[in-house]
Amino acid sequence: MSRISTWLITSSIQELITPQNSSSMASRVLVLASILIFSCFAETCYGAISFSSLQRTLVVTASHRQGLLKAGEDKITVRWGLNQSFPAGTDSSYKTIKVQLCYAPISQVDRAWRKTEDHLNKDKTCQFKIVKKPYINVNETLEWTIERDVPTATFFIRAYALDSDDHEVAYGQNTDAQKKTNLFEIQAITGRHVSLDIASVCFSAFSVVSLMGFFFMEKRKARKSQQ
Incomplete structure (x- = not known):
């Protein structure tokens, strides 16, 4: 809640508890109710920040090894900074930088829990925090290990x-506006270990050899019985 709304409500409550006659009390209750409704409306309007209203002033890049990335193992090097083509002072209101891992459109199809909304308080595109730190007007770099709870997706x-x-005022991303370029795939942890896979292969091979040996022995016994 904003400081103005808090002050209005506090002042109204103080007035309300001040001794007064019944008609004055009713009037003050009505005023307080109106202030509460106005405050809630103002907070809703102020808090409903839309992504489309933000200016793309940040340059963001991401580098990683080629191919399918694995959660809990691979790393992504993220770089960000102010686009120097903007005039000086553009970032005067920037206090914090928040970098996130976001779902690409191809991984949002038929998944309402990943749906993109223009109102950021409803948007579910970016669900994984990479870093949140004070903003400084220099290019920054971070090497981030993909967290183990990241699901398989693009x-x-x-x-x-x-x-x-702590309200969003600008953004940047390592892809284009349609979110089709510079995408990367991550594979979730399957829960299977390499040693388990090796043991499974060895057991399968042993089973095949044993089965072949069994048939060979049975065939040999059959030949002896015929003689």
Whole structure:
């Protein structure tokens, strides 16, 4: 809740508890109710930040090994910074940087829990935090190990600049506006260990050899009995 809304409500409550006659009390209750409704409406409007209203002022890149990345093992090097083509002072309100791992459209199909919404408080595109730290006006680099709880999907990286109220005011991402370029795939942890796979292969091979040996012995016994 904003400081103004808090002050209005506090002042109204103080007035409400001040001794007064019944008609004055009813009027003050009505005023307080109106203030509460107005405050809630104002908070809703202020808090409903839309992604489409943000300016893309940050440059974000992500580098990693080629091929399918594995959760809990592989690393992604993320770089971000202010696009120097913008005039000086563009980032004057930036206080915090928040970098996130986000689902690409191909991994959002028929998955409402990953759905993209323009209102950021409803948006489910970016669900994995990479880092959140104070903003500084220099290019920064972070090597991030993919966390073990990341599911199998196609992703991209997005960074948000936050103001002093922790609200998004700008962004940048390592893909285009349609989120089709520079995407990468991550494979979730399957729970199977390499040694288990090796043991499974060895057991299968042993079973085949044993079965062949059994048939050979049976065939040999049959020949002896015929003689």
